[in-house]
Amino acid sequence: xxxxxxxxxxxxxxxxxxxxxxxxxxxxxxxxxxxxxxxxxxxxxxxxxxxxxxxxxxxxxxxxxxxxxxxxxxxxxxxxxxxxxxxxxxxxxxxxxxxxxxxxxxxxxxxxxxxxxxxxxxxxxxxxxxxxxxxxxxxxxxxxxxxxxxxxxxxxxxxxxxxxxxxxxxxxxxxxxxxxxxxxxxxxxxxxxxxxxxxxxxxxxxxxxxxxxxxxxxxxxxxxxxxxxxxxxxxxxxxxxxxxxxxx
Amino acid sequence: xxxxxxxxxxxxxxxxxxxxxxxxxxxxxxxxxxxxxxxxxxxxxxxxxxxxxxxxxxxxxxxxxxxxxxxxxxxxxxxxxxxxxxxxxxxxxxxxxxxxxxxxxxxxxxxxxxxxxxxxxxxxxxxxxxxxxxxxxxxxxxxxxxxxxxxxxxxxxxxxxxxxxxxxxxxxxxxxxxxxxxxxxxxxxxxxxxxxxxxxxxxxxxxxxxxxxxxxxxxxxxxxxxx
Numbered sequence: 001x002x003x004x005x006x007x008x009x010x011x012x013x014x015x016x017x018x019x020x021x022x023x024x025x026x027x028x029x030x031x032x033x034x035x036x037x038x039x040x041x042x043x044x045x046x047x048x049x050x051x052x053x054x055x056x057x058x059x060x061x062x063x064x065x066x067x068x069x070x071x072x073x074x075x076x077x078x079x080x081x082x083x084x085x086x087x088x089x090x091x092x093x094x095x096x097x098x099x100x101x102x103x104x105x106x107x108x109x110x111x112x113x114x115x116x117x118x119x120x121x122x123x124x125x126x127x128x129x130x131x132x133x134x135x136x137x138x139x140x141x142x143x144x145x146x147x148x149x150x151x152x153x154x155x156x157x158x159x160x161x162x163x164x165x166x167x168x169x170x171x172x173x174x175x176x177x178x179x180x181x182x183x184x185x186x187x188x189x190x191x192x193x194x195x196x197x198x199x200x201x202x203x204x205x206x207x208x209x210x211x212x213x214x215x216x217x218x219x220x221x222x223x224x225x226x227x228x229x230x231x232x233x234x235x236x237x238x239x240x241x242x243x244x245x246x247x248x
Numbered sequence: 249x250x251x252x253x254x255x256x257x258x259x260x261x262x263x264x265x266x267x268x269x270x271x272x273x274x275x276x277x278x279x280x281x282x283x284x285x286x287x288x289x290x291x292x293x294x295x296x297x298x299x300x301x302x303x304x305x306x307x308x309x310x311x312x313x314x315x316x317x318x319x320x321x322x323x324x325x326x327x328x329x330x331x332x333x334x335x336x337x338x339x340x341x342x343x344x345x346x347x348x349x350x351x352x353x354x355x356x357x358x359x360x361x362x363x364x365x366x367x368x369x370x371x372x373x374x375x376x377x378x379x380x381x382x383x384x385x386x387x388x389x390x391x392x393x394x395x396x397x398x399x400x401x402x403x404x405x406x407x408x409x410x411x412x413x414x415x416x417x418x419x420x421x422x423x424x425x426x427x428x429x430x431x432x433x434x435x436x437x438x439x440x441x442x443x444x445x446x447x448x449x450x451x452x453x454x455x456x457x458x459x460x461x462x463x464x465x466x467x468x469x470x471x472x473x474x475x
Contacts, residue, residue, distance in 0.1 A: 135425055178425070
């Protein structure tokens with residue numbers, strides 16, 4: 001049953017159809033959680049006792065930073081799957097995720113720097129987390145550059161998968177070496193699950209935004225994957241039939 | 249072909265690469281010259297205050313080593329790719345990762361080891377105290393092979409590309425960060441006079457780890473680049 005599901009999902013045509021049905025659901029739930037999370041975060045949640053109102057950028061910053069790492073792991077896992085089992089769809093997931101991941105990384109850096117100006121008095125410090133996030137951005141850009149440089153897209157996808165795997169082995173090493181090197185960023189306040197050092201009224205919008213960003217990622221990846229499928233399979237019969245139907 | 253044992257295949261390939269490098273002696277000197285030149289540019293750029301030069305010295309040597317290693321990476325598989333011998337390695341009965349390791353070792357002996365040899369000279373130029381020079385050399389001899397090993401993956405991925413050079417630096421430099429951090433930190437710590445066992449051990453661990461993992465990733469990447 002499960003094997004059959006994966007087998008079917010591995011077929012571009014089946015994936016295209018299922019993804020097409022899923023996208024609106026992802027989009028709608030993304031919008032709902034986004035509106036709820038933003039409203040709760042920007043209007044309902046109380047101001048911070050130390051940072052006042054400017055802490056509210058956290059509702060974008062922290063989920064973006066989470067997404068930047070989450071997407072890289074997704075890429076590495078699907079890269080591994082596509083190298084081992086040669087599944088076309090996971091290759092497409094790797095490629096489709098790269099630009100979204102890079103955007104979230106950039107967003108995390110940009111919002112962090114906007115927050116840093118009033119709080120730390122500077123746009124940028126060479127602190128451990130900022131630096132590893134910057135390096136993560138470079139890793140994403142390397143993946144995007146390599147993919148666009150190789151003309152045969154199937155070869156490109158496999159090359160990129162290897163790069164993502166090499167990167168994921170290195171990310172912890174980079175992270176801890178940078179941490180050793182210097183640190184100024186405050187420690188994570190949510191991952192202490194036994195007793196989060198954050199009030200529930202701030203935690204709820206933060207987690208809502210995190211879910212919202214994940215839904216957005218899901219929607220975008222599926223949309224990009226569909227576009228990629230149609231481009232790759234443009235010579236196959238079902239795509240040509242699809243195009244003819246659309247033309248009518 | 250199948251009668252050739254793995255060790256003799258390894259040493260043959262190593263010998264072949266070293267002979268090839270020796271025949272082109274000018275290319276042999278280039279990374280070393282580049283290393284010295286880049287390092288000499290820094291005092292010109294930041295001014296001749298001895299204190300300042302001493303403070304940035306370890307970092308400058310390591311950044312120059314990174315760039316020198318990056319510059320020479322492209323030659324690792326280039327000629328073998330152009331004349332088709334790389335495809336022959338793929339077809340051989342031996343594991344590609346071992347053959348790749350021979351090529352990386354040859355490449356390091358030709359481009360990494362010279363950096364190690366000129367490093368004391370640069371240390372003197374950059375006011376690094378002589379007590380810290382052994383540490384600098386130790387970090388270089390542990391760190392530069394890591395650079396070659398990590399770099400080999402990037403080269404293998406870009407060897408088939410026409411404009412691989414810029415992409416190569418984008419792929420490889422972020423992965424060099426840990427080596428840079430621990431290499432520089434060890435030298436800085438040695439200048440103050442504190443034991444550097446921790447940094448040296450971590451560099452050693454990185455060497456062992458990349459020695460095991462990088463040849464496999466490089467072999468897989470070469471297969472993809474040649475497909």
